Structures are given as C-alpha cells and as structure tokens.
Amino acid sequence: MLETEPQPVRRTLWKNGINIVAIHQPVVGEIPRVLFLHYWGVGKATDLAAAVVAAVGETKRDGAP
Numbered sequence: 001m002l003e004t005e006p007q008p009v010r011r012t013l014w015k016n017g018i019n020i021v022a023i024h025q026p027v028v029g030e031i032p033r034v035l036f037l038h039y040w041g042v043g044k045a046t047d048l049a050a051a052v053v054a055a056v057g058e059t060k061r062d063g064a065p
Helices: 006-015 045-056
Strands: 018-024 036-041
Touching: 006 018, 006 036, 006 045, 018 045
Parallel strands: none
Antiparallel strands: 018 036
C-alpha cells in the first residue's frame, strides 16, 4: 500500500477480524513509498478473503502517487 493508506486498510482489516502484526518498508528511497504489512486472522477462508479484498479496495489500484 502507499504511505498514505495504512489507516484505512488497518481499519478495514480490523473491522473484519484481521489483526496487523507488522508494517514495514523494505526498499529505501523508492517513490512513491510503498509499505508492506503482515496480518493474522482466524476464521472461514471465504470470510478472510472477503476482508482482504475489502482492504485492497481502500488502496489506489493504478499505482499513481
């Protein structure tokens, strides 16, 4: 996700029972800054997949800054 997107993504995942356990930026100096996250959820695979799809919906899909 982009640097401006962690809060909407976090809220969406948390609302759907998925916890973020780490957020990091593995590449220094990239533009736009891209952040990666590790998450943990327990439940039916279809419910967890729907939560991840909803969280991706909170991001820009074209990669534009």
